Amino acid sequence: MKFQVSIEKQSDGTYIAYNTNVDGLSLIGVGNTVNEAKADFFNSMKEVAETYDEGEKIPQCLKADPVFKFDLASLFEYYSVLNVSAFAKFVGINDSLMRQYKRGNTYISESQLKKIEDGIHTIGKEFASLRLV
Structure with a gap:
């Protein structure tokens, strides 16, 4: 299972990335750019995965690449081309x-x-x- 992650521009001009499809596991990433928000989200995934004790099964979604969805402000910021x-x-x-x-x-x-x-x-x-x- 992959994280479906929404990236949106917030009212203060920063960006937030948050997962939308995994019950019981909510992660976020924030930043001044879409790249920073994505990097922070990946860092959150890594940090949560590291909290599992050895022998515990880490949820598959923490090992997979997220699928990103953008609002228009985030889309045009990320794909500035x-x-x-x-x-x-x-x-x-x-x-x-x-x-x-x-x-x-x-x-x-x-x-x-x-x-x-x-x-x-x-x-x-x-x-x-x-x-x-």
Whole structure:
């Protein structure tokens, strides 16, 4: 079992990473950047695993690579190579609205989130299949 970990930008501008799918085991990581929050989360995994006595079975999720989910602010901070305005145009969302989504200034509907996620997956598939000459 893998940790599903959400990464979100907090109101103070810092980032938090926390697991969402393992009952009885809650870990967090925080930092000024997404990378710092992820590193702190990995450190929390390591520290919790070290608390188990020899012979005790360490939960498998502490040995596996987490699966990260991002809010939009965290996504664009972590993947800074993505230009918010260009990406908005690519997925067919007004660039001003996309910047508001990124800042967390406005509500994002499920259909808009799906449109954004589908756009990310499309780009990923295209990058994965392209070859340079």
